[in-house]
Amino acid sequence: MKKEEFNITLKDIGLSRQEFADMTGLSYGSVSNWNNDKQPVPAWVKSWLENYIGKKKFDNIREIIKDEV
DSSP states (O other), rough: OOOHHHHHHHHHTTOOHHHHHHTOOOHHHHHHHHOOOSSSOOTHHHHHHHHHHHHHHHHHHHHHHHHHO
16 A cells, blocks of 8 residues: 555545554554655555444444344
8 A cells, every 4th residue: 555545545534644543553653654665554554444444334334224123
């Protein structure tokens, strides 16, 4: 994942870099320093974001059907 894709994904899901850093236990400086060459976005970030997006969708669906059950 390139930094540009990371930034777009954060924006799409409504998370700031600070919120991402807090949720993952990273310092904001570490997240901000990711770039495409010397300090790339770590490989685990893509799957973390995919899981976060999936959980948000699941929570939304659960909230919708909660009233139906």
